[in-house]
Each structure stands twice: as structure tokens, then as C-alpha cells.
Amino acid sequence: MLENEEYNEEEFNEPEGASDLYEHFRIVVDKGQSLLRIDKFLMNRLENFSRNRIQNSIDAGNVLVNEKPVKASYKVKPLDEISIVMPHPPRDTEVYPEDLPIEIVYEDNDLLIVNKAAGMVVHPGYGNYTGTLVNALVYHFQQLPTLPGNDGRPGLVHRIDKDTSGLLLISKNEWAMTHLARQFFDHSITRKYLALVWGDLTEDGTITGYIGRSAKDRRVQDMFDTEEKGKWSVTHYRILERLNYVTLIECELETGRTHQIRAHMKSIGHPLFNDETYGGNKILKGTVFGKYKQFVENCFELLPRQALHAKTLGFIHPTKKEYIHFDTELPSDFKAALDKWRKYAAQREE
Template sequence: MPDNGTNTNDAQIYSLTVSDIEKKQRLDRFLVQHLPDLSRSRLQALITDKCLTIDETIVETPNYRLKPGQKVSLTVPSAADPEPVAQDIPLDIVYEDPYLLIVNKPSGMVVHPAPGNSDGTLVNALLYHCGDDFKGIGGVRRPGIVHRIDKDTSGLMVVAKTDECHQGLVQLFATHDIERSYNAIVWGFPKPSADEIRGNIGRSPKNRKKMAVVPTGGKRAVTHYKTLEVFSHGAASLIECRLETGRTHQIRVHMTHIGHPLLGDPLYGNQSQSKIRNLPAKAQGLMKTFQRQALHAKTLGFIHPITKENLSFSSELSIDLKDLIISL
């Protein structure tokens, strides 16, 4: 049985004893059962990093088979500081508890630091907001980003604070047990007004910077859409999309594939002057300065991986999308 862990030089040490019924069990599986707060991949990394001993002898193989009565000692180093710096950037936090938070990301904010966007990202803001509340995702004190939305897409995202919660959310996304809906403004009037779009998504063979529905290869992608409102005699429409899968640019690619790209989309949209001239005068003026895809992550719902509560959230459309809808 494990003790509760002892702190030594900012490290956590766990002492375990192998029972009779655990003989011949794999070492990594044994640890997962006794230390559920740590993911299996994290435990395997600690083993290979020589952080574990059995009867005071270092063991580096996760598939080591255990014997009854053996004394297992695991040293978990304190979470390392993250490479991105914490920055005091205002956040719209919709919900927060010790394990996760829901943030309403604004358009224009990148999720992760990357070349060209080394700071000012959601991760930088979360590091400042949460500080030591992050318990170490994979051994690093950082936010557990489970899914992303594009820089110029606004709306809801869930972020894990602990390794255990992160693994639970990853599993929910893998099994498609997350309810997500998006609002988008598209060119034209989709027919039928509600339908399912199926088409594997992969890199476009014509432009490697774009994704596309590909005839072979790619990843399975399914989008369910329905039309909520039609504007200007069918010149544009407000639609709701629900994702069965979560591929890069999925809604943008699928709606373009059926001939209804998103308004303002700089990568996939067809912003021809003839289309813009079919819009009301005020909307024509707005489209001259509307520099992002008209897409908002509207709702998010799931069973909390730790507390098992049924969580459901909804966010209002951003001001620029509201103004665009009013003008239409």
C-alpha cells in the first residue's frame, strides 16, 4: 500500500509495497493503480529517468514484472518552471475549480507561443492567472491544453490544471464525449438547411498551408450543421455547427467544401466583390475591415473528469460578430 508521499528537497517520494495478488504485474500498471494523479506516460518517463527503485535498486524498465513483498520507491521531482513567461493579460474566465478552467478566448489571441507569436498568448496569460495552481502537466508547471481554436476564432476552451484532469479530458476528446457547438456566418444559403458533412481532412495537395477534404488519406472528419437564420435573400446565413471530430480548420474546410465558406476567412473564404455587393450597404462597409473568419465557439459541455459533475457552458457572440449580424 502507498503512503501519502513525503516531501524531500521539493520532491515527492512515494513508498509502495507489492501485495501477493500483484505478483507478475507490470511496474507501470502497478503505479497507475496506486498513483492515479500521475498519468501512465508521466510514470513511464519517471521510471526511464531513474526516479524509481525496487528494494533500493534502480529499475529503468516500465514493463518490469513485480514480485510479492518488494518495496517500490518513486521520487517525483517538483514541477519545472515553464519556458513561456507569465504575463498579466486579462482573461474572461467562465468557470474555474482546482482541476480545470473554462476560458472565453477573444479573437486575435494565439493559444500557444510559436515563432512569430512568442508572447501575448493564452498560455502566457494562464501562467500568470493560475501560477502555482498548475500541478505539473507531464512534469512541467504549465496549462493542460487539450484542444485549440484558431487565433482568429473566438469562444470557449477548457484547460486542465492537473495531470490527472488533463488525462481525463484527453480521453473525453478521444472518445468524442465532449459536446461542442460553433456559430458561423457563411456565404449563401446551405441546401439542405441542415445536414451532415463527412470528408477526410488532410493537407491540401495544391497549397500545403491549407487543409482540404482529400479523396484518400487524411483523418476522418464529421460536421453536423443547421441553418439558424438567412440574411439578404440568401446572400449569407448564420449556422450552427456541431463537431463529431476535431480536425484542424474542420468547420472552415467542410463549409468551403460544400460551397459555403465563412465570411472574412482569409485562407478559405471567397471574398469576391460580386458577393459583397449582394450584402446591405452597412454590411459591405463592415466587410472592408472584417479581417477574420466569422466563427465562434459557442457552447461546451462534458462530464468533469474528477468531480463527475455534468458541466455545460455557453458564451455570447463577440461584439464584431454581433455587429456583422445586425448589419446583415
């Protein structure tokens, strides 16, 4: 949904009688928009649309500006009216089982805990219909439940980002699914993450605010001061180690919004280390020396993703009615980068 532009939600849906093979969009460019190639403009505005898909639609004459077809080089101007007709991407509603390696931390008749590796997508979606954790779960367990609105995500009551590692809770039957989902809704699940962030944090804190998709880039979450633009979110963070130009923190989620920790830390000026989406893949703190630059680049190579790990998970077991708690070690890539920063900090103190 395109906040901060003239937008009607019905215009994202197909008009009555339209072919099921197409998606229809209409965007009125806001008054403050600077000149920008239309292919780049649409990449920022349309979620989960590849550059090739946008380019093909432009080439086919399916992207109109002020009712006329344009080329990819056309520069979008303020108050332009853009209408787009795109073919739906092919998608199977069935989730295919795949024999993929997954690390199971705990399992009983009702649930299992998986320690997800960084780089693995959790559930099938546009561009990722295979190779996901759900594909692996369907292979290993054959029958997993779903809840209304959770189609294509059997057993999942929450999720973590592709490049975030750590603990994920899976239900194995409808009873467990319902009871665990309620605990997530009530915010009674304990979830703690370890994050390495840019900057020298000096005290613990809590970040709150309404979080929602950015109007400038649909892949990014922004913070807003009104509930009309986002959902309420709360993250508590505690300092574990101060390492000069980065800080290791523990984040405890009170709510669970998309990219919550990543967007929250960016909002207070401390993006996650090597988080490309939120600007943490640049040298944001430190010296101007070439040796330091090379050191940071080496850390990026050791940890080629955002420095975020879902370390602990606690909840009431749906059948046993007892509180159970799980903890996992940092993965090797995170630990290697952290150890390198520890050595760097120790050398500076000498």
C-alpha cells in the same frame, strides 16, 4: 509533409552528424507545376516560414535548384529538384508568464473555462512566443500540467484558431488533463460553434471526409477521399437564420481537426464570411450594385476575421463525474456584422 510531390519524410530531418542549427529540406517539383518564382513557391510549400526567412536563405546561397544556387526571381519548373538549408528559428522551450487580460467563465480546483477573444493566439509557436493565451495562463496559475507530445502547451486539451473567438477548456492538474483528453479522444465532448457562411443554405446537413494539409498551400486544409492523405472528420450543421446571401448556422463537431469547420464549409461551396484563408473575404454571393459592394465591405470592417465563434462546451467533470455545460454570447464584432445582415435582409423583404 509535402503530399503529391516526391517526398521522403526522412529528408525533412537532419542527416546524422548535421549541425543542430539547421533544417534540411528536399522537394521534387511535380509534373504539373506551372512556372512560378521560387520565393513564392517555397512560401506555399514550407509551413511557418516567413518571406524574409526564405529570402535570406536564397540570398545566402542556401537554396539550390538542381544542385546550383538560384536567385529569388528563378522560375520553378516541373521536376526541378530543390534542396534547402535553413537555420532553425530561435526558440525558448520555457513559456514565460505574462500579465494579459483573459475572460474566465468558470474555475474550480481542476479546470477553468476561458472565453478567448478573437486575435489571441492560443499557444506559443513560431512567430508567436509571447502574447498568447498560454503565456497568460502560466502567469495566472503558475503550475499547469502537460501531456506527452504537448510540450509548450500547458493545460491545453484542445485549441481554437487565432481569429476564432469563444470557449476553451483548460486543465489545472494531471488528473483533469488525462480525463479531459480522453473525452476529446472519444469524441464525447459537446462543442457547438456559430458560423456565418456565404450563400443561402436551405437544409441541415453533415459533412464528412478525410482532412489534411493542402499540397499547394501548407497553411490550408483540404478534403481528401483517402485516409492516406488526411484524418477522418465529421461536422454536423443546422440552419439558424437565412439572410439572403449569407446563412447563420450552428456547427457541432464530432471530431476536432485543424480548421475543420472552415475547410468543411469551403468544401461544400459555403466558406465562412470574411475567412481570408479559405476565400471568404471576397463577395461570393449577391448583386453587382456598388451599394451592395459597399455594404459588404462595411460588414468586413465590422468583423475583420472569419465569422466563427465557439459558443457552447459540455463535458463530464473529471472529479464530480457530472455533465456540465457552458454557453457564451456572440462577441460584439460578430454581433454587429450579423445585425447589419439582418437589417439588409429585412429591407429586401419589404
